[in-house]
Amino acid sequence: MREPFASIREALLNARCWLVLAHEKPDGDSLGCGSALVRRAEVLNKDVIWCGPDEIPEMYAFLYGIERYEVLESVEVPKDSVVVAIDIASLGRTTELLVGENSEDVLIVNIDHHGDNTCYGAINLVREEASSVAEIIWLMYNEFGWEVFSEEALGLYVALATDSGHFRFSNTSSQTHAVAAELLRIGELDPQKIFTQIYENRPIRKMRLWGKAFIKAELHLSGRLCVCCLTNGDFEECGAKKEDTEHLVNEFLSIKDVMTAVLLVEDENGTKASIRTREPVDAREIARIWSGGGHVRAAGCRMEVPVEEAKELILKEIGAIYAERGYLIK
Template identity: 35%
Template sequence: MNHNQEQIKEAAQFMKEHDRFLVLSHVNPDGDATGSALGVALILEKLGKTYIVINEGETPEKFSFLPRFELLRNLSQQPLDETFGAVIAVDCADESRMGDVRSLFASDAVLLNIDHHPTNDAFGTFNLIRTDAAATAEILYDVAVEAGVPFDKELALCIYTGLLTDTGGFRYSNTSPRVMEIAAQLLTYGVKPGEVAERCLEEITLAHVNILRRALQTLILTHQNQVASITVQPADFEEAGAQREDAGGLVNYCRNIEGVEVGITFIESEPGAIKVSMRARDRVDVAVIAKQFGGGGHAKAAGCTIRGEVADVQKRVWHAVGEALGVKEHE
């Protein structure tokens, strides 16, 4: 049995040994985080366990088609007067990504950390980290098989959603033969791929269009046109009638420009807190850059939150990207 198999067996055993769980993913959850958290919930149900699924902040409404979505709690709006001895964190690149949910841990809590980010700092009591996996959902599939739980449409839908979103609709370079094999197997349980893609990747809100219109007006190219950046500030959200989640995916408009190596968005959804998202092609590992600022992610997709004035944050990030590219900002 190799190391990964041992970790998968350990994770399945963790779920069987305890009776009540706190299940969480990272702040500002995406499709993999949401699908994996709800997938864990379904596995626990099948094992006869009880659980609470919670995050710091809202989960995007576009994932409301997922089973048990209605059970997801927003800690900031639904405080919980309970502490938990068994915790499962999914898709959290490091401990800080759990946010204030950590206040719900009992003093002697044991934590199972399931993740695929290279920047994960192994913060769990038990760590199932596979950086070769395209998504946390890919790892969860193996845990479900090891736990011996029966697959059905609900569980398949959660795992498929995680795979679909973290591979960009099976278009990114992390789309491996293994990912496609799992996805094909999940379709046999009744998952409708066209419907999932429409909800997760195609359908956008009018507020997203409004914020996109404003964001593109800020588009600038630097570093010999190899870096494209856009900026969104609180006034933009207000005038567009948009929320933080409506700004999701804006960074791809930057990265997809011909000749651009790194796309960046600077999103100030609240004064003084700048969410930086980066997407890269081939030459730069943006996870290394994000880690310099307390963030993390993958080589081609990473992010961080930096406090300060927008102009100062831009200057710091552009300098770090320029160092990685070997090209100065104004060259």
């Protein structure tokens, strides 16, 4: 068996407890893969803890084992545990959850597809070319010779579909479609039903928030940049939650001539920026200015300034990039 698969298999089988970590503001890839791993832990008679620093968006409530997910400020690492970090590019808020006498020496298995992953784990399985972590876990299951159960197929399909924008993002490959086909077959899944659960099951508060966001969206740099700012007051007015912004930034990228879309959301520490781009703009390059990261077409960062100040910084930095690269020339 190829490395690092052999090492991961040994770590998972030897551990008494699996501690499955979701990243902050968990998305479909993180949660779908977590759901699959919770089911696999049960199959192998392992204890399992599934947790993260933030709540699960309601749209993923249908995933297997979702009731086992815990929002924790810290988690005591049990003896004889292995930590499985899913879709987490670097040590930070999520891995800081780990506490206790066993936390310093616990083995971390890092499974990710971010190109800027820092390979912080004792074992690192990072494939930037993969559409999602689900695609990597599918490969891992095949290497191990593990039969995929229907609940796992559901989780992995949700992860694959959401992180590829339902197979329309640039990270989608023939391999992505092949894995999706196998998951649909094995799990006897209904893709229309799954799509409806995720995208056509929205609470009215979310639609009101999106409506406000569309009104507040601004075009800059000759229409090549779209920026939208949402304050805590906007959420309160709509009765919305922060999770209701998931997928919103992608809508701004659909505007004619826009090459970069940025959604700025007020949070407790300043502003959270979500960035989406079209070729040739690199979203990760923009996010790195504020110590963020992600993918070439989708990245994010935290800016320790109020929303309006964050907007001015975004306009300045992206404007400089556009001017230097000639992106404003039609």
